[in-house]
Amino acid sequence: MTGSLLEVIALDVRDAVAAEEGGADRLEIVADMSADGLTPAPETVAAISKECTLPQMVMLRANAGFTVGPDELDRLRRSAKELSEAGAAGFVFGFLDEEGAVDRNATEALIHAVAPLPWTFHRAVDHAADVQAGWRAVRLLPNLATVLSAGSPKGVGSGLPILRTRAEAGDGALIMAGGGLRREHVPVLHDYGVKAFHVGGAVRDSWQSPVQRARVAEWRRLLDA
Secondary structure, three states, X not given: OOOOEEEXXXXXXXXXXXXXXXXXXXXXXXXXXXXXXXXXXXXXXXXXXXXXXXXXXXXXXXXXXXXXXXXXXXXXXXXXXXHHHHOOOEEEEOOEOOOOOEOXXXXXXXXXXHOOOOEEEOHHHHHOOOHHHHHHHHOOOOOEEEEEEOOOXXXXXXHHHHHHXXXXXXXXXXXXXXXXXXXXXXHXXXXXXXXXXXXXXXXXXXXXXXXXXXXXXXXXXXXXX
């Protein structure tokens, strides 16, 4: 991997191959971007594994919100096993309770289910009632690889102050900046010490269109500059 990690959202094999050819380091595999990303089928992960060498961080999310019920959690545990067998290198998940605090019980249940694989706490942290408290709850959880965050539900442009605060608090190595990420944000985030970046819509025309290798390559050059 180069100095900065570039993760690209992939919905299928075509996306994954384009991301790899463009210079991505890692994939986030999801289904149904109309719900901001849900758990994909094991068959999708297996098919990507046959055609692409990049590690796949696979979404574990049962609904379009950030809470999870007991039945949904049981389904996600079962999905984690099937997805691991299909080739997942790690997972992406994280939950809030009804009050908007990090749901430690649900999150830790999935940490145990996916262990020893690494995982990313996704943008649920940006939707916490108290974002700074959310970060403090997440940052010490076991096997945590990265926290996918824009710093704000509105996107990176609005969330830069939070990301700067978290970087200054020592969390720069955990931050994977994503969610409305634009090219002009990259030098600022680099100055904060952020070294991981996540793109989805920025490398395609729409969620109904495939990832474009050339756009991934542009982000690769930007991160390496």
